[in-house]
Amino acid sequence: MRIHPIDLVIVLSYLLAVTALGMHFRRKQQDARDYFLGGRTAPWWALAFSIVATETSTLTIIGTPAISYAGNLTFLQLVFGYLLGRVLIVLLLLPGYFRGEFFTAYALIEKRFGEKMRAVAAGTFLITRALAEGVRVSAIALVISVVLGTSEKFAVVLVIALTILYTLEGGMKAVIWTDVAQLLLYLTGSAVTLFVLLHRIPGGWSEVTQVAAAAGHKLQVLDFSFAWSTKYTFWSGLIGGAFLTMASHGTDQTIVQRLLAARSERDSRRALLTSGVIVLIQFTVFLLIGVLLFVLAQHAPLLAAGERADRILPLFLVREMPPGLAGLLLASIIAVAMSNASGSLNSLAASSVLDFSRLRGKSADSASFLKLSRRMTLAWGLVLMAFGLKKWGPLLEAGLTIASLPFGSLLGLFLLGTLDRGANARGALIGMFAGLAGILCVSRFTAVAFTWYVMIGAGITFAIGSIISRIKTRAEASPQ
Numbered sequence: 001m002r003i004h005p006i007d008l009v010i011v012l013s014y015l016l017a018v019t020a021l022g023m024h025f026r027r028k029q030q031d032a033r034d035y036f037l038g039g040r041t042a043p044w045w046a047l048a049f050s051i052v053a054t055e056t057s058t059l060t061i062i063g064t065p066a067i068s069y070a071g072n073l074t075f076l077q078l079v080f081g082y083l084l085g086r087v088l089i090v091l092l093l094l095p096g097y098f099r100g101e102f103f104t105a106y107a108l109i110e111k112r113f114g115e116k117m118r119a120v121a122a123g124t125f126l127i128t129r130a131l132a133e134g135v136r137v138s139a140i141a142l143v144i145s146v147v148l149g150t151s152e153k154f155a156v157v158l159v160i161a162l163t164i165l166y167t168l169e170g171g172m173k174a175v176i177w178t179d180v181a182q183l184l185l186y187l188t189g190s191a192v193t194l195f196v197l198l199h200r201i202p203g204g205w206s207e208v209t210q211v212a213a214a215a216g217h218k219l220q221v222l223d224f225s226f227a228w229s230t231k232y233t234f235w236s237g238l239i240g241g242a243f244l245t246m247a248s249h250g251t252d253q254t255i256v257q258r259l260l261a262a263r264s265e266r267d268s269r270r271a272l273l274t275s276g277v278i279v280l281i282q283f284t285v286f287l288l289i290g291v292l293l294f295v296l297a298q299h300a301p302l303l304a305a306g307e308r309a310d311r312i313l314p315l316f317l318v319r320e321m322p323p324g325l326a327g328l329l330l331a332s333i334i335a336v337a338m339s340n341a342s343g344s345l346n347s348l349a350a351s352s353v354l355d356f357s358r359l360r361g362k363s364a365d366s367a368s369f370l371k372l373s374r375r376m377t378l379a380w381g382l383v384l385m386a387f388g389l390k391k392w393g394p395l396l397e398a399g400l401t402i403a404s405l406p407f408g409s410l411l412g413l414f415l416l417g418t419l420d421r422g423a424n425a426r427g428a429l430i431g432m433f434a435g436l437a438g439i440l441c442v443s444r445f446t447a448v449a450f451t452w453y454v455m456i457g458a459g460i461t462f463a464i465g466s467i468i469s470r471i472k473t474r475a476e477a478s479p480q
Contacts, residue, residue, distance in 0.1 A: 408457015
């Protein structure tokens with residue numbers, strides 16, 4: 001089903017406008033500091049918005065309502081862990097990033113374990129981010145195919161090509177300020193969707209509570225049971241979510257790059273903690289939208305038999321929203337995709353040219369280094385485009401699962417370097433491989449939910465890395 005011509009004009013106008021805004025920031029770029037950190041001039045509140053826009057993707061916008069549409073509100077317990085994880089980052093990891101002039105998270109690893117471990121950590125990030133972003137990019141194809149009736153390939157190529165253009169030209173400053181605009185757009189769109197849905201349901205909120213009660217625990221938020229195989233309980237959410245956030249926001253270059261772009265450690269801390277409050281609000285809204293869609297579907301079915309739940313929100317926007325408003329809301333979903341992809345492109349390029357000795361041998365202050373950075377942005381854009389054309393499973397959980405597999409070993413490496421003064425490079429490397437192997441075995445041969453993956457991987461990495469480091473130390477200390 002194609003959308004109204006007015007909505008089509010709004011969506012296309014948005015795509016062109018945000019691309020032009022991003023390209024505007026090409027001016028005054030002189031070196032890698034400007035391109036990758038925006039000259040460290042952005043205010044803390046803009047960085048908070050940028051962090052939220054970066055961790056939110058199209059698969060979050062369409063995947064979160066799908067979870068509550070098919071289930072309940074217990075996913076919110078994972079968000080509680082997101083808040084705890086931010087506090088732990090402020091206490092454990094953030095101070096280390098401001099003890100030097102760092103452009104990437106993995107410069108801290110080099111300072112602690114040497115150049116080779118920096119390359120290993122950066123390589124883990126590059127593979128993880130590219131795969132996870134590929135899932136997110138594929139989500140936009142789902143939306144565009146519903147909206148415009150085009151092929152998924154065309155949707156991916158169009159959106160990523162425009163994102164490459166403004167990221168390539170504008171660098172981190174363009175990423176941050178387009179993130180701010182896009183965050184405001186999609187939060188407004190989400191709030192409007194919530195109120196329109198409530199208005200469309202006969203009987204309003206009282207009808208929602210009655211239908212939800214009849215359907216079981218539709219409005220349930222907390223589940224204090226404990227089972228390793230259950231994805232969303234209070235314990236897996238709080239503990240697993242905290243470890244996941246420590247990894248994604250404390251070791252992943254995509255978010256750490258924004259923390260490093262702050263004017264000071266204090267501003268970085270304020271940006272990170274404020275982003276947690278915004279994330280809690282937005283996930284609450286997304287999950288409530290899913291419940292309201294479920295109630296509305298009892299009166300007027302939206303999905304055909306066997307149709308995937310991820311399509312529920314795009315279908316509602318196309319079919320039920322009045323012309324003009326539907327275009328704004330669809331543009332807000334596309335905004336999330338472009339915002340997320342632009343941040344990933346810039347951070348992938350930053351890690352590629354700054355974390356590997358063969359590339360960073362050139363002066364970061366030179367014009368040629370800036371050109372190299374732009375070429376690397378283009379190269380990663382093509383990689384994301386290719387991954388975006390791949391078919392994935394349920395979108396939100398697929399993205400979280402892919403990220404959770406290697407994140408544990410990466411977080412374990414950072415905790416080993418921060419908390420264990422006796423750890424060395426050999427122990428850290430073996431620990432990382434053990435952590436990754438361990439979590440791959442857990443995911444393959446057990447029913448443990450993905451929400452526990454990061455904690456398990458980090459624990460194995462830290463324990464093995466610490467033990468191996470001490471075995472080596474004793475061997476070296478023994479007489480020959």
